[in-house]
Amino acid sequence: xxxxxxxxxxxxxxxxxxxxxxxxxxxxxxxxxxxxxxxxxxxxxxxxxxxxxxxxxxxxxxxxxxxxxxxxxxxxxxxxxxxxxxxxxxxxxxxxxxxxxxxxxxxxxxxxxxxxxxxxxxxxxxxxxxxxxxxxxxxxxxxxxxxxxxxxxxxxxxxxxxxxxxxxxxxxxxxxxxxxxxxxxxxxxxxxxxxxxxxxxxxxxxxxxxxxxxxxxxxxxxxxxxxxxxxxxxxxxxxxxxxxxxxxxxxxxxxxxxxxxxxxxxxxxxxxxxxxxxxxxxxxxxxxxxxxxxxxxxxxxxxxxxxxxxxxxxxxxxxxxxxxxxxxxxxxxxxxxxxxxxxxxxxxxxxxxxxxxxxxxxxxxxxxxxxxxxxxxxxxxxxxxxxxxxxxx
Ligand SMILES: Cc1ncc(COP(=O)(O)O)c(C=O)c1O
Numbered sequence: 022x023x024x025x026x027x028x029x030x031x032x033x034x035x036x037x038x039x040x041x042x043x044x045x046x047x048x049x050x051x052x053x054x055x056x057x058x059x060x061x062x063x064x065x066x067x068x069x070x071x072x073x074x075x076x077x078x079x080x081x082x083x084x085x086x087x088x089x090x091x092x093x094x095x096x097x098x099x100x101x102x103x104x105x106x107x108x109x110x111x112x113x114x115x116x117x118x119x120x121x122x123x124x125x126x127x128x129x130x131x132x133x134x135x136x137x138x139x140x141x142x143x144x145x146x147x148x149x150x151x152x153x154x155x156x157x158x159x160x161x162x163x164x165x166x167x168x169x170x171x172x173x174x175x176x177x178x179x180x181x182x183x184x185x186x187x188x189x190x191x192x193x194x195x196x197x198x199x200x201x202x203x204x205x206x207x208x209x210x211x212x213x214x215x216x217x218x219x220x221x222x223x224x225x226x227x228x229x230x231x232x233x234x235x236x237x238x239x240x241x242x243x244x245x246x247x248x249x250x251x252x253x254x255x256x257x258x259x260x261x262x263x264x265x266x267x268x269x270x271x272x273x274x275x276x277x278x279x280x281x282x283x284x285x286x287x288x289x290x291x292x293x294x295x296x297x298x299x300x301x302x303x304x305x306x307x308x309x310x311x312x313x314x315x316x317x318x319x320x321x322x323x324x325x326x327x328x329x330x331x332x333x334x335x336x337x338x339x340x341x342x343x344x345x346x347x348x349x350x351x352x353x354x355x356x357x358x359x360x361x362x363x364x365x366x367x368x369x370x371x372x373x374x375x376x377x378x379x380x381x382x383x384x385x386x387x388x389x390x391x392x393x394x395x396x397x398x399x400x401x402x403x404x405x406x407x408x409x410x411x412x413x414x
Pocket of ligand 1: 060123124125199229261
């Protein structure tokens, strides 16, 4: 008798490929698209990093070999030093530092380590789409913490305790935020920290955009600098954005000792280690002066001004809140009654402009689109010229 076997696990069949990649795949099939869909910076990996790797490829006989599962000791030491300088918190390279293949992989290991089926993770809504998928992939449930656009997407600290129950394991935070560009205030973040402590849950701080804060640098607050939270916080940094190293797949986590032990098992059972060549590049990135950062931020600041100018000029199509950091803006479209997926498809198919539908970032993202302005000014202009032609004022 033939057995109709379902080969695909519920955890996998319940998720979809993210709308960000979906739009990237769709737009790759159309010629001459002006894409604001993917948060992939246009920059090259800085020259000093490329040059150092070129040398090491020839001179280091171990460059092509596995590394320890938690990363090269010298890189973990450099990470601990950087963390101390940035936060005043001293961490042990062996007990607390874990080198990852970027924040997605780091979070994936963390979620595997902490989620049992049915467990809940609080995520901001809007929040980063891939977090939701990763949680579901581990059999967990994302619990949406709704942020209010009319209050500038700030954290609604008062509503947080109501979302925390028996099954809550962690809260995920990203500031500056993807997709809104919001930088949460120190006061808000400290309140979240206190709530996490009171309920004995973890905070997962996914921090790709800490260096892209423009004139709002003073508003950026790293919650992992609070000494009382060191046992309740996992801090994740990635080289993808600040060092234009997204393809190297490199990041690190600072985690409590008890978490590192568990994460290490997941990491070992899945990826074995982060590629050594990327770790060597990371060591260069951390030990040499990051001279490129100023240039990256200046260029992104110009692109931010440009995209805001272009949005200001089309109030009949979009309303938006000026992003404070990262390189995303999350306008609400006012022109069309279709949902954000159909609006994005219409833009792609009729105007050859790729954006990401806001619904991918949570229920509050509906009627919005995410635009990534890490692309050239020419691309931003082209996208807005086309949108303007599609919806004349
Ligand atoms: C909030 C957030 N987390 C993680 C990532 C992915 O980072 P990585 O390249 O380090 O995996 C992104 C990339 O867009 C992001 O915006």
